[in-house]
Amino acid sequence: MKRNVSLIFLLYATLFIALVSMNGEILALAIPLALYLLSGLYFAPQEINLQIERELSAERITPKQEVVVNIKITNLGSSLEELFLEDQISPALKIIKGETSFLCTLKKGESVLWRYTLKGPRGSFLFKGIKATASDHFNIAQKEKFIETEGQLFIIPPFTRIKNIKIRPHQTRAYAGNIPAGIGGPGVEFYGLREYQPGDSPRWVNWRASARHPQALYSNEYEQERVADVGIILDGRESVNMGESGNSLYEHSVIATAALSDAFIASGNRVGLLLYGQTLRWTFPGYGHIQRERIMQSLARAEIGNSFVFSDLMRIPAQLFPINSQLVLISPL
Known part of the structure; x- marks a missing residue:
């Protein structure tokens, strides 16, 4: 935009000097510049009307695994001479192959495929959308549009499966x-x-x-x-998870929580999860594969933090768990 303003200012200045001095040679210098600007306005892009479809090769991976992002762009509007696309992804994600930006020419009704590969640390990542910038070949006129797209990636904690965890709750269920x-x-x-x-x-x-x-x-x-009711409490308070050297033990606690949750659910127990840190995040007790997935997604979002309200373990809301549940506290204490 600044470049266009400079060119217009230069054109007006040249014309002004040519008219004041009545010098045809100076006026002739302004003609190529005027044609350049006029051609840019003539070939300026129309409204951006794109259909964007995003597909992930997997929506649930571990930190060492990679996922391929496939994006299909279809032009529903007029032809676009130069289209620059930028995928808005989290800076925590690392690109392994390809790029998160894409430059192409897209005619009316034409489609193009765009692919890149990434991986990342434990977390929950939303793919909010793609920024599209259309311009002419001279880059004089530009139009921008943010297009929302669907997509979410859960990177769950890696864990080793364990068996035969012996617990003796005060009360068991009927199953x-x-x-x-x-x-x-x-x-x-x-x-x-x-x-x-x-x-x-x-x-x-x-x-x-x-x-x-x-x-x-x-x-x-x-x-x-x-089977029994099992309640797992993950201590996410920063004050107890950070060592003197600044190293955090929290990731080890998250991995241990994932392993125990998987083992208890595999044994048929009803398992609930409470993340206790800056805030409380509660996963209601449940059975089976769906409950395992709920807990893994909750652990993917788990973050360390401090809160004055939850500064000590005395404020754990044990009433969230069913009566006579076997409570398991995971903490570096």
Whole structure:
């Protein structure tokens, strides 16, 4: 824009000097400049009318994985001699291949594909849109437009899967799992003896105990195994996660939280997550793959911070968790 103003000022100055001095040679110098500006105005771009479609090769990755961003641009308006596109992405994301900017000529109804590859640290990243700048070949006239696009990338914490985490909550739920419930019934571990009841499997009959009591039969009783409510609390307070050298332990806590959440959910338990730091972020308890995904997305967004309200652990709102839940606190304390 400044360049165009300078050229117009130069043209007017040349014409003014030529008219004042009545010098045809100076007037002749102004003609190429005038033609240059007029050609730029003649070929100036019309309104930008683009359809942009974005597709990610994956919407959920870990920090070491890469994702390919594919963008299709279709021109629904008039021809654009020079179109410069800039994708507005987070500076935390690192470009591995390709560029986040793209220069092309796009005729009416024509489409073009644009691709680049990136990766990044743990986090949740929104692709808000693309800035489009159209101009003529002389770069005299320009038009800009920001076009919103859909796209979100979750980079979840990497973790190693663990098995057989033994917990003993005060109360279990009614569904079968692998936590000893302290109640007799179907199970694996021996729990006690009781009198034989119709419907008992012959394999449950304890013949040795029955032989000592000829008037009755006795069956083995096993300890039932059930699922439980598990509440995980991640301590995100900056005051306890930052070391003297400025190094943070928070990423290790996030990875541990991801591993424990995955293990508890894989065992059939109902799991909830509370991020305790600058603010409270609560993931309501749930089961299965969908709950695992909710927790992983919440951990992707987890940030360290300080708050006067949540400066100590005494303010943890334990009432958010179901009664008799097994609470697991993950903290560098």
